[in-house]
Amino acid sequence: MTKTWVTPGGVHPPENKHQSLTQPIGHLPIPAKLVIPLSQHIGAPASPCVEIGQQVLKGQVIAEATGVVSIPMHAPSSGTISAIEHRPIAHPSGMLAPCIEITTDGADTWIEHQGISDYEHIAPRKLIEMVGNAGISGMGGAGFPAAVKLNPGRQRPIHTLIINATECEPYITADDSAIRERAGEIIEGIKILSAILDHPHNILIGIEDNKPEAIAALAPHVEGTGISVVDFPTKYPSGGEKQLIYILTGKELPSGKLPADLGMVCINIGTTYAIKRAVINGEPLISRVTTVTGDAVATPRNYDTLIGTPVSHLLEHNQFNEQAGGRVVMGGPMMGFTLPSADVPIVKTTNCILAPSYAEIPDDEPAQPCIRCGMCAEACPVSLLPQQLFWYAQAQDHDRLEAHNLFDCIECGACSYVCPSNIPLVQYYRAAKGEIRHARDEKVKSDHARERFEFHQARIEEAEREKEAKRAARREAAQQAKASPMAANDSTAGSSAADIIAAAQARAAAKQVSPQEQRAKLERTIAATEQRLQVAEEKLAEAVASQSDKQAVFSAAVENTKQKLEQSKSKLAELAE
Ligand code: SF4
Ligand code: SF4
CATH class of the missing domain: 1.20.58 (Methane Monooxygenase Hydroxylase; Chain G, domain 1)
Structure with a gap:
């Protein structure tokens, strides 16, 4: 049995995973409209390369990547581009963002596509390019473009590849069901990753011990491959990169560092499957497994869902009982957020739609004053001081928040979960992070504006100096002309005075408006x-x-x-x- 390490803090919320695991991964009818946000990842949004009215095929590029840290978007089904405009997206604020809408034709006709089977003989650079062109971003976290992660640079050789198969949020079973049904393809994806990263010595699949079926499904496929399936006691949260690296290797990822700085790359298991489909099948990332669960839906289960499917479509096909449950959460009960509207689309990072009944997850109790019990600090997996962060967030003391490593907070919500005063701590941290980022952006903008102003001033002063030099030259020439009374009659000096007069007349004429x-x-x-x-x-x-x-x-x-x-x-x- 492979040795594992125990992270600090953590909680054990009641599990509700069995509801959605009673049936295999399902498929829904193709929605009449698919809405594809141009930014479903960290980095620059994609730029549309289609026009309204244009016919598109399934898998066709509809928006191109716009930089190194960006990914393209593809049509999840065939149809006609019916809008390119701002639409509501999955965000707690209900914000609008640029999207492409496809009115589907129901034929689901694929564009011509082809993968490769002999990836071992393909240059890693070419494989990374295939991953990038397939629009793959991390499917378990914030959506970092996978091609960028797989290119850590020659100066940072990778010795350990970690596959993140943890799914510690109660209710969510998207990865669990994918491993049970697609273990062979997932292992194929890991072999591709190994080829890209020049065959790291250690390849570890980290998974909690509450997924025995998934562990059993992986076992026959890893035999003789050198890939280790490492299970460890279930605790929330274990799925953050920092936590999983520590659990599997005992190495601490310092604040502000990347796993590549430790010679490691950490990839989500869903992303691994998408990489296999991209390289071997030639398919871009246009669907993902999403859990639809909670007591307010009649048939909790996992669905292979097209990106861009409205959440309302998933709810309708699961007989959502609006009377039983008032809210719909994107993500799990710990880290998810309540959707302002069910009209938002599923994106590449959507692992769960949770529709709980009122009895299952009651509305939040009103917050009470902090009693300084310290339970939040005990629960924090990053060893932060949540109570202090809360005070500084209330006081909008950005300097102290940063000094207390606010940006190391993984927003797991463990502190809010244990707080006896029902203080929504994590919401304060999210808001404070937003304020600090906004303040940083504003500072960058004002620095640019100041630089522009100073440059402009320097140019004005330079022009003024030049003008003054010319004026001095003219004064000197006039004095010289005056000093010689015969100047006007003198053939040599006369020509100088005449020149001055002619130049003055020319300037006066130039200034006259027609x-x-x-x-x-x-x-x-x-x-x-x-x-x-x-x-x-x-x-x-x-x-x-x-x-x-x-x-x-x-x-x-x-x-x-x-x-x-x-x-x-x-x-x-x-x-x-
Ligand atoms: S758990 Fe809540 S009440 Fe206790 S110290 Fe932390 S913030 Fe205060
Ligand atoms: S939300 Fe942040 S502060 Fe609270 S327990 Fe998680 S990591 Fe710690």
Whole structure:
């Protein structure tokens, strides 16, 4: 048995996984509309490369990656592009973001595609390119582009590949069911990863001991491959990169460092399956396994769901009982968030739609004052001081929050879960992180603005110096001309004085505005003055109607504007003569 280590903190919330594991992974009818957000990952959003009205095939690129840290988007089914616009996306605030809508044709016709089976003979660079072109981002966390993760650079050779098969949130069984049914393809994906990373010495699949069926499903496929399935006691949370690396290797990932800095790469098991489909089958990432569960749905189970499927479509096909449950959560009860609307689409990171009944997950109790019990600190898997972070977040003390490593918080919610005062601690941390990021962005913007201003000032000063130098040269030339009384008659000095006079006349001529320009300027002035007169007359009429004491002010303004208008008109008439 492989040695494992125990992380600090953690909790044991009651499990509710069995409900969604009674049936195999299902498939839903293709929705009439699919909505694909252009940003489902960390990094730059994809840029649309289709037009409204265009026919697209399943798997066709509809938006291209826009940088190194970006991924393309593909059509999850065939149909017609019916909108490219901002739509509500899965976010606690109900925010809008750019999306592409496809009206499906029901035929589900694939674009021509082809994979490769002899990946061992393909250059890693080419395999990484295939992963990138397939639009694969991490499917278990924040959605980091997989191709970037698989390219740690020559200076950071990878000796350990960790496959994250933990699924510690109560209720979620998407990875568990995928391993039970797709173990062979997952192991094939791990072999591709091994080839890309130049065959690391250790390949470890980390999985909790509450998934015996999944562990048994992996066993025959890993035999003789050098891949180890490492199970460890179930505890929430264990699925963060930092926690899993510690559990499997005993190595601590320092704050601000990446697993690659320790010679490790950590990939989610769902992502591993997507990599197999991309390389061997030539398929982009257009669907994922999503758990639909909770007492408010009639048939909790896992579905192979097309990206872009509205959450409402999943609920309708599971006889969602709105009376039994008031809210729909994206993710699990610990780290998920309540959706403001069920019209948002499933994205590449959506592992669960939870529709609990009121009895199952009651509404949050009102928060009480902190009693300084310290239970939150005991539960924190990152050894932070949640109580202190809470105070600093309330005080918006950003410096102290950063000094207390707020950004190491993985937002697992273990502290909120144990808090006897029902303080929604993790919500304070999320909000504080948002404020700090916003403040940093604003600082960058103001630094840029200051640099632009200083550059502009320097240019003005430089131009002023040049002008002053020219003025000094002209003064000197004029004094020289004055100093010689015969200058005008002297053939040599005369030419210098004549030159100065000619240059001055040329400058004066250059400054003169042509009649056409004068006319255009006057016409613009007349139009603007007429507008001002209209506004002033309206205000005067209002003041008269309401017998306001401002009548005199507006009447003077009207007279004044009329005079200016007359002056401009008469100047224009003079010019015409
Ligand atoms: S668990 Fe809640 S009440 Fe106890 S110290 Fe932490 S914040 Fe305060
Ligand atoms: S949410 Fe953050 S502070 Fe709270 S237990 Fe998890 S890691 Fe610690």
